[in-house]
Amino acid sequence: MSFDLQLQGKRALVTGGTKGVGAAVVHALWDAGVRVMATARSAPVHPVDGVLYVAADVSTAEGAAEVAQAVLSQWGGVDILVNVVGGSSAPGGGFAALDDAQWFKELNQNLMPAVRLDRALLPAMLAQGSGVIVHVSSIQRLLPLPESTTAYAAAKAALSTYSKALSKEVTPKGVRVLSVAPGWIETDAAIALVERVAAQAGTDAEVGKRIIMQSLGGIPLGRPAKPQEVADLISFLVSPRAGSISGAEYLIDGGTVPTI
Ligand SMILES: NC(=O)c1ccc[n+]([C@@H]2O[C@H](COP(=O)([O-])OP(=O)(O)OC[C@H]3O[C@@H](n4cnc5c(N)ncnc54)[C@H](OP(=O)(O)O)[C@@H]3O)[C@@H](O)[C@H]2O)c1
Numbered sequence: 001m002s003f004d005l006q007l008q009g010k011r012a013l014v015t016g017g018t019k020g021v022g023a024a025v026v027h028a029l030w031d032a033g034v035r036v037m038a039t040a041r042s043a044p045v046h047p048v049d050g051v052l053y054v055a056a057d058v059s060t061a062e063g064a065a066e067v068a069q070a071v072l073s074q075w076g077g078v079d080i081l082v083n084v085v086g087g088s089s090a091p092g093g094g095f096a097a098l099d100d101a102q103w104f105k106e107l108n109q110n111l112m113p114a115v116r117l118d119r120a121l122l123p124a125m126l127a128q129g130s131g132v133i134v135h136v137s138s139i140q141r142l143l144p145l146p147e148s149t150t151a152y153a154a155a156k157a158a159l160s161t162y163s164k165a166l167s168k169e170v171t172p173k174g175v176r177v178l179s180v181a182p183g184w185i186e187t188d189a190a191i192a193l194v195e196r197v198a199a200q201a202g203t204d205a206e207v208g209k210r211i212i213m214q215s216l217g218g219i220p221l222g223r224p225a226k227p228q229e230v231a232d233l234i235s236f237l238v239s240p241r242a243g244s245i246s247g248a249e250y251l252i253d254g255g256t257v258p259t260i
Pocket of ligand 1: 015016017018019020021022039040041042043056057058059060084085086087088109136137138139181182183184185186187188189190
């Protein structure tokens with residue numbers, strides 16, 4: 001059986017598309033014949049030939065509007081919107097370390113870019129009667145770590161719930177909406193974290209990796225996911241091969257979440 005993703009010629013916007021998961025999604029979609037626009041605050045170190053890069057800070061309303069405008073003036077709309085951007089810069093120390101500014105920063109980084117870009121780009125999808133939106137959430141929404149991820153986890157929970165509500169609204173009009181919740185992913189930033197943890201503990205990278213996996217309650221698979229594996233899942237979900245999937249969240253975590 002051939003497994004052509006049938007994505008040739010589609011137009012996709014990928015936020016956070018220069019590093020980690022986003023860069024892997026850009027590569028995967030481009031390889032599948034998709035026309036891709038990617039955004040980040042800075043230019044990519046390893047740009048993909050043919051991909052359009054737009055520099056903007058999508059954690060602000062102005063930045064999100066700039067990106068939407070770039071898409072609309074270039075293509076008039078998109079068929080695929082993958083909201084990868086996210087992350088956390090909140091300090092450890094539990095609830096007391098999180099002032100209003102920290103809370104809004106997490107929401108602006110993890111919830112609002114998707115809300116704003118969806119709102120700007122959905123009208124064209126609805127007008128054409130088709131489209132796919134993917135939100136990259138996190139298993140933290142199910143497994144928050146009180147010392148360090150309370151605000152990030154809550155922002156991702158809001159993103160997942162928003163995603164479900166949006167899917168109910170627009171799936172009847174031809175637009176599928178999905179979310180993908182990864183566990184720990186072995187991005188360049190994760191590799192750097194392993195090295196820092198190992199150095200602090202006076203040990204090697206293998207043990208550093210195990211320390212991080214233990215902090216998540218263990219990963220039954222014994223390793224983090226690779227960015228390419230997350231990108232492969234997303235490529236399938238945005239393809240017509242997944243045409244009957246909407247309103248669902250897919251965990252990709254090597255079994256980290258201990259419940260069904
Ligand atoms: N890594 C993990 O273990 C893990 C686990 C679960 C969920 N996730 C989720 O997966 C997604 C990707 O994570 P990742 O680890 O692959 O990220 P990453 O390696 O830190 O890359 C983040 C990307 O987003 C861009 N970016 C960051 N802030 C931005 C902003 N304000 N405006 C525009 N672009 C911005 C970055 O480029 P610039 O810095 O140049 O802007 C970069 O391209 C995130 O939503 C994250 O929450 C990650």
